Amino acid sequence: MLDFNRRLFLGLAAGGAAAARFGAARAAELRPHEKELYEAAKKEGQLTWYTGQYQAEPSEAIGRGFTTRFPGVEVNVVRSTSQVAFQRLSQDMRAGVAQCDVFSSTDHSHLAFLKQNERLMPYKPQNAAGLIKAAQQAADPDGYFQVTYLGLFLMGRRSDQVSEADAPKSWKELLDPKWRGKVAVGHPGYSGAITSWCLAMRKLYGWDYFKALEKNQPQIGRSSADPVTMLNAGERQIGAAIPSATTLLSISRGNPITMIYPTDGTLMVPAPSGALKNGPHPNAAKLFMEYMTSPAYYEATRPFFSESLRPEVPPPPGSRPLDEVTMITADPDELERDGQEVKELWRDTFGV
Template sequence: MLNINRRLLLGMAAGSAAARFGVARAAEMRPHEKELYEAAKTEGQVTWYTGQYQAEPSEAIGRGFTERYPGITVNVVRSTSQVAFQRLSQDMRAGVAQCDVFSSTDHSHAAFLKQEDRLMPYRPRNAEGLIKAAKQAGDPDGYFQVTYLGLFLMGRRTDQVSEADAPASWKDLLEPKWRGKIAVGHPGYSGAITSWCLAMRKLYGWEYFKALEKNQPQIGRSSADPVTLLNAGERTVGAAIPSATTLLSISRGNPIKLIYPTDGTLMVPAPSGALKNAPHPSAAKLFMEFVTSPTYYEVTRPFFSESLRPEVAPPPGSRPLDEVAMISADPAELERDGQEVKELWRDTFGV
């Protein structure tokens, strides 16, 4: 199996087991938060470039921040992770400072920004309360922190694909019977799909994708686009789809069921970091405190996001993490080979 991050898996499992009670959203601010809040109120806003969540939860996070810290609005700039990074790169080339905090599902983005001295060396105090594995997955020098854990797997339309006929593994997607029935995202837009490509290449070689192309998958941009196609009935199987978005869709009555691949569910630890040239530096630090706080995971829980705080219960309907076989893409491999697999994808699929 590919690079199973056991520390993160065990830490998440321990966090889930320890989650028994919610915490009040209006919990008393810690002294360092109060100090930052007073400074951030004079700035009045914070701009967040994010590819970690879809639009609805991203806006909910913005509202949750303002509810906890009245007088400071969040300018949510939501896109896929690759598009968010391209936008930030354009800002940097133009010498324009617009983004305060950047969040991506592609670890190589944070590594590159750190290498280019573009991130603020700020370790949020609230990160002390994250589960051990999440703290270990953050930058050791404090330039970015893992704030989101994405699980990416498969899904099926229950009214069109029976459990007996459904693919059980990633490799099952190569069977001819799935021709014209699969939906998937694009590594040129989604950091999670880039990780998935690297994971599949490590398991099965790039021949896997050449075989998948023969089944003519419908290719979107975001990893969540296939969920939309499943909801609409345009495709019957989704590949490398996010568990959170899918569980939210299921909760709204859509006939979809998650499939945990026998060859491993993809785990993507996703980083957030404040920019060194943030136009609202105090608000940027306060936002980093927020995204590592219990309140943040309370806000995201209704959207079925995994909790990285032991005080906040895991999302309803999710499988216990200690029961899930997981695979992941190595951060160094992402940084080194991410662009290569994007080019290979375009050569193979023509998009």
């Protein structure tokens, strides 16, 4: 079994318990440090956010929520998969173009790379002190990036086509020949979360796991959320490594999907955000980082079933309590060291 960050798990469980005690947070008056940044940000009037953490709809809702809280400062939301977002930022940097103010990814190695290459602004949001301890502990110790998103990635089934008794219970059961042509999954070349999943599965079962999975001819999308779309459309019956938030949102809209928490571990991906050193709107970027670590941010994302990293904001409805979930995660150092290798192995194995 893959080791997971015990402190992170305990902090998440404690955060969920605190949410139950305190209930939903309410928008509060701006704190003094926010007011100061807001005055400076209004002169800049906007910021650009490259993000791979959420799908398009919640990303746009976050942008609107920020502008509602800070009128006069618009957010240009550029949403894609994490790998595509990083490729775009890399192209900007090679061309000497400064467009992005804040960068968010589900791949820890992206922010580690940007820090090592002195591309990030050293800024630790004051509001981060109110995050659950797990998120504070997972942040960059030098203050260059902060964990702003926690993704849980599991399996899902079309409940009108696959019964609970017949459904796979573990990642390993996806290799059963009865699932040939019935599984959908994302691509590590586009999704940071799928890169983490590949590393986790390789550590559990070796790369032979993916060689066996290839024999079942899975439908491969890009984003980790693409299989949810495929399940909704009836193109596949089982989704692998799909985000709980996107799945719960789909279920809430009447789609016949049931989540499966794998017995060999639900993948947990703590995901970071950071402000760019050469961003054209530095004060707006700092203000956005404050927003991303505030209760208002997690209230804006809660309607989309995102996990909350603030104790004042309760967990999403329909999710299993975190202390009841067996979780696994990919080590950040392993992601940075071996992430590219598993992307290449994937292309060699699946031909895409």
